[in-house]
Amino acid sequence: MAVSGHVLEVNLDNFQEAVVGLSRKVLVLVDFWAPWCAPCRALGPVLEKLAEEMGGAFVLAKVNSDENADLSRQYQVRGIPAVKAFKDGKVVDEFTGALPESAVRQFIEKNLPLPGDDLRVQALDAIAQGKAAEAEALLEQAISIYPGNDPARVALAHLAIQQGRHADAQAQIDAMSPTFQMETEVEGLKALLEFTETARSAPSMTTLEATIASEKGDLRAQAMYQRSLLLLLQGQEEAALDQLIEMVERHKNYQDGLARKTVLKIFALQGNRGPLVERYRSRLSRALH
Known part of the structure; x- marks a missing residue:
């Protein structure tokens, strides 16, 4: 249910559609909160203000953790408020506690889509439809617009591994920023490359x-x-x-x-x-x- 234009109330019934599905199109921040939690009451208005101020750059999904214990367990919420950033159907970043507005703004801006990211999203849809050549062209176009689009390189590397082009996959990993190479997603990609080589x-x-x-x-x-x-x-x-x-x-x-x-x-x-x-x-x- 929409609280306002860019703020949703989310529960177990609509989480897949309102968070996981929507995050394939736009950044979704999930705020796990509870009515009794004072830091939640401090952070919530900050998040809602920024959601409206940024005019759709991201969607804020509010989850009452008391009423949705299964969701809290699934996403390993150990303290509230807990904010988790979803992209492409999965958590990519998170923080716990009531941060000041400047820190919350920095967290959001760091997770907003990169230049050319709309092409990457189109490529992921093409991959889901089995259109590998189309996806590869879109990803290469996204990287030409912004060479620092490391998530696009991740998708390209996955395609290369599926096609047995392991050297091309390694080249995409090597071209990622050193910081991004430490991300869990890239660690998993390196493992997949290692597994396919061994197999x-x-x-x-x-x-x-x-x-x-x-x-x-x-x-x-x-x-x-x-x-x-x-x-x-x-x-x-x-x-x-x-x-x-x-x-x-x-x-x-x-x-x-x-x-x-x-x-x-x-x-x-x-x-x-x-x-x-x-x-x-x-x-x-x-x-x-």
Whole structure:
């Protein structure tokens, strides 16, 4: 429900449409708050003022955390007010506590779309429709408008990996700013590039499963690792993580904890958040201890 032109009241029922879906078109700031929270009452009017002042540059979605405990858990809200910036359907930045208006303004401006970002959004739609060549042309155009559009480079690198052009993907990563290369999304991209390179030399799934069933020690551990990567690249994230958790339990020290490190890289691919990550983080902790 709209509170005003650029401010929405959001709950579990409309979160996917009002936040996740809308964030593919415009920056959405989600303000997790509660009526009893004094800092929330201080921050809320600042956010609402800036939403109106900036005239649609971003949308403010207000979530009453008391009434939407499931959303708070899903997005790991541990204190309020908690503000999370959504782009392209996922959280890209956040802060907790009542910041002064100048700091809130700086947070918003840092997350506003880059020059040429409308082309990147069009490219993501093209990717979803299976139009890889069209998407690539749009992304290259976005980068020509603004070479510092690192999110466009991320999308280009993903396309290159899907097409087996690993050198092109690495070139896009190398062209990103050093600061952006430290982002979780890029860490996940680096992991995906590493996984695809390793999987290229892996035996068939049938051979790997036979090795796991018949061998012991390092040969078995290696086969479990390779099988997990093949599963991951087939889109079977849970099956891949199940294999890696078993590997942690049975071959914890193989190649200096390779299974544990790989699980953490898969978490980075998932943005280090979400139900899948929460579930397997708990399983990983139990397997290690």
